[in-house]
Amino acid sequence: MCVVCDREKSATARKWYERGRRLAPFLTFPNGVQVELVFVLDSQIISNRLWFYTAGDPPTTSDLVGLADGVYDWYTTLILPGLSVDLLLATVVATDWTSPGAVGEVTTGPPVTGSVAEQSHSANVAVVVPFRWPNYLNRRRKNKNYVAGIPLSGIQFNHPTPETTSLLFEGYAALIDAARTFAPGDYWYWVVTSMYEGGSLRSEMAFGLSIGIQPGLAMKVGQRRKRLPLS
Amino acid sequence: MAFQPVPDVAQIRIIGNSDQQLTINNLYFQISGGGITPTNIQDIVGEMVTWASGSLAPQLAETWVLTNVTGTDLSAVDGAYYELPQNVPGGVATESSPNNVAACISLRTAQRGRSFRGRNYLPGIPNAAIDLNTLNGTFTSNITLIYNALVGPGTFLPGWQFVIVSRQNAGVVRPAGLAVPVVSCGFTNNYVRSMRSREIGHGA
Numbered sequence: 001m002c003v004v005c006d007r008e009k010s011a012t013a014r015k016w017y018e019r020g021r022r023l024a025p026f027l028t029f030p031n032g033v034q035v036e037l038v039f040v041l042d043s044q045i046i047s048n049r050l051w052f053y054t055a056g057d058p059p060t061t062s063d064l065v066g067l068a069d070g071v072y073d074w075y076t077t078l079i080l081p082g083l084s085v086d087l088l089l090a091t092v093v094a095t096d097w098t099s100p101g102a103v104g105e106v107t108t109g110p111p112v113t114g115s116v117a118e119q120s121h122s123a124n125v126a127v128v129v130p131f132r133w134p135n136y137l138n139r140r141r142k143n144k145n146y147v148a149g150i151p152l153s154g155i156q157f158n159h160p161t162p163e164t165t166s167l168l169f170e171g172y173a174a175l176i177d178a179a180r181t182f183a184p185g186d187y188w189y190w191v192v193t194s195m196y197e198g199g200s201l202r203s204e205m206a207f208g209l210s211i212g213i214q215p216g217l218a219m220k221v222g223q224r225r226k227r228l229p230l231s
Numbered sequence: 232m233a234f235q236p237v238p239d240v241a242q243i244r245i246i247g248n249s250d251q252q253l254t255i256n257n258l259y260f261q262i263s264g265g266g267i268t269p270t271n272i273q274d275i276v277g278e279m280v281t282w283a284s285g286s287l288a289p290q291l292a293e294t295w296v297l298t299n300v301t302g303t304d305l306s307a308v309d310g311a312y313y314e315l316p317q318n319v320p321g322g323v324a325t326e327s328s329p330n331n332v333a334a335c336i337s338l339r340t341a342q343r344g345r346s347f348r349g350r351n352y353l354p355g356i357p358n359a360a361i362d363l364n365t366l367n368g369t370f371t372s373n374i375t376l377i378y379n380a381l382v383g384p385g386t387f388l389p390g391w392q393f394v395i396v397s398r399q400n401a402g403v404v405r406p407a408g409l410a411v412p413v414v415s416c417g418f419t420n421n422y423v424r425s426m427r428s429r430e431i432g433h434g435a
Binding site for chain 2: 041042044086118120121123124125152156157158159181220221222223225228230
């Protein structure tokens with residue numbers, strides 16, 4: 001049976017099955033919100049996720065709208081201008097992660113493309129942006145975004161150019177303070193999350209305040225094979 | 232895995248280097264009439280050097296370098312082995328796509344099923360040969376022609392035939408590898424594919 005659609009699995013549907021098989025289980029994150037930046041690159045939907053937390057009252061729908069709008073403004077102002085025109089930011093989705101039946105999710109827009117009038121690298125090429133929380137160095141305290149739509153000139157063979165590295169470092173560093181300005185103001189923190197402890201699912205999402213990218217850390221080219229069109 | 236013989240078959244490895252990362256593509260050839268000897272394995276390796284350096288490399292970016300071609304007799308554990316080190320850069324003087332980007336050519340036999348197909352993931356694809364996720368038609372046509380020059384009994388080199396090797400059947404290791412002639416080579420679609428192990432920091 002297919003764990004995604006709960007139907008008998010077709011013998012020829014292996015690739016679709018593999019793509020859905022690794023869906024993570026829902027893990028409660030009280031006062032936590034997942035923000036998903038949804039892109040389209042060469043007709044394929046891809047996404048980057050970020051997590052936010054509020055120490056105040058649980059978020060309302062208007063708080064989620066404020067967060068989605070804030071992330072949209074941050075991304076379109078600081079990151080997207082350095083990415084290829086082939087990449088379309090389709091929407092930003094903010095989802096309350098308090099429980100599966102919580103406030104819900106909101107989206108924002110309008111769709112906007114990258115600003116660099118240059119062809120993008122193929123969709124399986126991405127620059128890895130690692131961000132972390134400060135207390136520990138192990139992998140559980142790090143999240144990553146695989147940034148797609150890098151213009152051809154943004155990667156020199158196998159390495160991001162200094163311009164690309166600077167764009168992403170400064171852009172993601174700015175999110176630390178920018179998050180505090182997102183509506184309703186002094187409300188949202190950008191956080192790093194961890195679902196697993198020692199290989200086991202936690203009872204609740206663990207998180208820490210994000211301090212962004214480690215200074216001096218060389219960003220690298222990574223890959224996202226699933227972003228390619230299926231054969 | 233314990234040694235598994237593949238009677239009368241030579242494994243040819245096209246070994247290269249891209250930004251200090253190793254790239255390997257395996258091809259298999261079966262000999263007819265008398266088995267593999269130290270002499271005839273030198274012949275097939277020599278011809279494959281000519282093929283790889285004269286036909287394949289000119290299609291690839293100059294940052295990929297053909298470093299070695301090896302031939303191994305898979306008939307017996309102590310079978311013949313021969314290698315010819317090379318230093319032949321690709322022929323396209325434009326920037327290469329990153330190491331994890333590959334062009335996947337499918338090697339087809341006259342039989343159905345995954346045991347009867349092979350593939351090669353080609354490294355060093357010039358950025359100029361890729362339009363976002365799509366390999367351009369000139370590149371895929373050239374590569375298809377180059378691989379199809381290997382196809383046919385005795386066509387590439389008298390006595391040898393390009394084959395794919397099946398080592399398992401329904402998940403069970405065969406007593407001996409099965410060689411099946413390749414009848415055509417081509418791209419199933421024009422999208423680029425991935426080889427993560429060739430990324431900087433991965434593998435050899």
